[in-house]
Amino acid sequence: MTRSISVHARPQSFPKDRSCVLLPLGGGESDFSVLAQPSTRNRKRGGSLAKEIRTRNLAFARQMRRDPTPAENALWQMLKGRKLGGLKFRRQQPLGRFIVDFVCLEKRLIVEADGGQHAESASDTERDAYFKQQGYRVLRFWNDDILRNSDGVAQHILSAAKYVGEPDA
Incomplete structure (x- = not known):
């Protein structure tokens, strides 16, 4: 299993409604995780997709440490x-x-x-x-x-x- 996460989803990874982003987790062709776009409410409070991805990376890194x-x-x-x-x-x-x-x-x-x-x-x-x-x-x-x-x-x-x-x- 490749132990990396790409935080830059390719444009074709976005559904037409841009409701979520697909992130490769383990390098396998079907090993993807869906990360929902931040809500408008979160964006108004300073939330962003990049922040959610950083949070997800940290959680995944902790899991790999364990x-x-x-x-x-x-x-x-x-x-x-x-x-x-x-x-x-x-x-x-x-x-x-x-x-x-x-x-x-x-x-x-x-x-x-x-x-x-x-x-x-x-x-x-x-x-x-x-x-x-x-x-x-x-x-x-x-x-x-x-x-x-x-x-x-x-x-x-x-x-x-x-x-x-x-x-x-």
């Missing part, structure tokens, strides 16, 4: 509490229109734990391009590597953090 994959859990045990080189990481963090597995905001470094569904994924390419444009470096590790070679993964993260701001090799 239910991590084994690889995400192992990676979090390695990263939490500044255990890795004193770097402060956040997990399941909404950033822009996506939710990332782990991010070190100070170093602008994103770490993603990827399962087999991510092999040559167009959505991952789109995400990585978006984050690169925002000044982030994205590291992707296969779940199996995280579980079987945690020392190598940790070393790679430390190396990337050390050379922050330099172009990707």
Whole structure:
């Protein structure tokens, strides 16, 4: 399951009456959630669709924090509490229109734990391009590597953090 939410629905996602927006949740073709447009009453009080989507992203991120994959859990045990080189990481963090597995905001470094569904994924390419444009470096590790070679993964993260701001090799 791809763990991201796109907050920009394509225009064709809107019904003719614009009563709701369809948001992809898990990357599956039929895995969509309907988010109702804010009522006129909410708009008068300062409510907006963007605010509702941010609220939905936060709720989804909380849910993913409560239910991590084994690889995400192992990676979090390695990263939490500044255990890795004193770097402060956040997990399941909404950033822009996506939710990332782990991010070190100070170093602008994103770490993603990827399962087999991510092999040559167009959505991952789109995400990585978006984050690169925002000044982030994205590291992707296969779940199996995280579980079987945690020392190598940790070393790679430390190396990337050390050379922050330099172009990707």
